[in-house]
Amino acid sequence: SQTIHQWPATLVQPVGSPLSLECTVEGTSNPNLYWYRQAAGRGLQLLFYSVGIGQISSEVPQNLSASRPQDRQFILSSKKLLLSDSGFYLCAWTPPNTGELFFGEGSRLTVL
Amino acid sequence: AQTVTQSQPEMSVQEAETVTLSCTYDTSESNYYLFWYKQPPSRQMILVIRQEAYKQQNATENRFSVNFQKAAKSFSLKISDSQLGDTAMYFCAFANFGNEKLTFGTGTRLTIIP
Numbered sequence: 001s002q003t004i005h006q007w008p009a010t011l012v013q014p015v016g017s018p019l020s021l022e023c024t025v026e027g028t029s030n031p032n033l034y035w036y037r038q039a040a041g042r043g044l045q046l047l048f049y050s051v052g053i054g055q056i057s058s059e060v061p062q063n064l065s066a067s068r069p070q071d072r073q074f075i076l077s078s079k080k081l082l083l084s085d086s087g088f089y090l091c092a093w094t095p096p097n098t099g100e101l102f103f104g105e106g107s108r109l110t111v112l
Numbered sequence: 113a114q115t116v117t118q119s120q121p122e123m124s125v126q127e128a129e130t131v132t133l134s135c136t137y138d139t140s141e142s143n144y145y146l147f148w149y150k151q152p153p154s155r156q157m158i159l160v161i162r163q164e165a166y167k168q169q170n171a172t173e174n175r176f177s178v179n180f181q182k183a184a185k186s187f188s189l190k191i192s193d194s195q196l197g198d199t200a201m202y203f204c205a206f207a208n209f210g211n212e213k214l215t216f217g218t219g220t221r222l223t224i225i226p
Contacts, residue, residue: 032212043116043203059213080166090157099145099207101214103157 002027002109005093006104012035013111019064019078026072031093035066038088047089052072053085078082086111114139116206118217125194126225132179133189133220143209146180146187147178151201151219160202163187191222199224 006023014018025031032051036044046059048066056066061083067075074091091104125131135154138147148160163171163180170178175195179188190196204217 005130024120029115034213036216043118043218044205044214046215092184097210097212099212099214100147100159100162101149101151101205101212102159105156 002093002095002102002104004091004093004104006107008107009105010108011110013058013081013109015083015111018110019076019081019085021076021089021091021109023074023076023104025070025074025093028072028093028095030071031095033068034075034092034094035074036090036092038090038106039084044090079107080088081111083111092112114141114168114206114215116204116217117210118204118220120220121218122221122223124181124223124225127194127219129194130190130192131194131222133191133202133204133222135187135217136187137185137187137206138213139185139206139208141208145207145209147205147207147214148176148178148187148189149203149205149216150198152197152199157203159193161189170217194224196224196226198222 001028035047035050039046050068064078089107092101116222118134144165150160151157161173161176175192177190201219203219205214207214
């Protein structure tokens with residue numbers, strides 16, 4: 001069966017520090033991968049999605065970037081965090097042609 | 113661009129009662145998916161139910177069912193015989209056929225009262 005994991009679960013970082021959140025999927029190949037951010041009262045905002053290794057599409061211009069160095073690995077990064085980057089970040093994947101997302105456990109980032 | 117609107121930020125209902133969560137969406141497409149996702153407190157978000165727009169029959173999953181009104185662009189979720197474990201944030205979501213990027217509503221926080 002397929003599983004998705006992301007880490008760390010919680011992270012407290014000072015403004016201006018770098019960020020790296022990792023996500024891996026097991027039990028499938030060539031998944032579509034996604035990074036969402038969840039803010040209170042604003043639902044889920046799609047940040048990045050990837051249909052293959054090295055293929056990243058950005059939905060929202062911002063201080064973050066994403067990379068997909070391996071088929072089942074998706075990384076969310078920042079060189080210098082801003083206060084506004086605080087939030088709950090969710091990684092997700094979809095099997096082809098279903099539209100159905102499977103989510104990771106989430107990473108709560110607090111920037112101080 | 114598609115939009116999804118959930119007009120009920122919070123709801124509460126007594127255990128064993130029935131509750132309906134509202135969702136409306138806006139799209140010019142004719143083929144698409146609709147979803148309800150559940151996010152329990154401090155737990156992983158999971159799919160509750162999905163509906164393909166070309167299907168006229170409303171989807172059901174045990175105690176969960178939807179009322180899909182395509183012309184009205186409405187997609188409500190009904191939870192029957194509500195249980196304490198149904199307490200969660202519920203998100204309505206939309207995706208076009210062939211485009212697997214979901215658009216989410218802002219969520220409804222549902223509390224089941226013992």
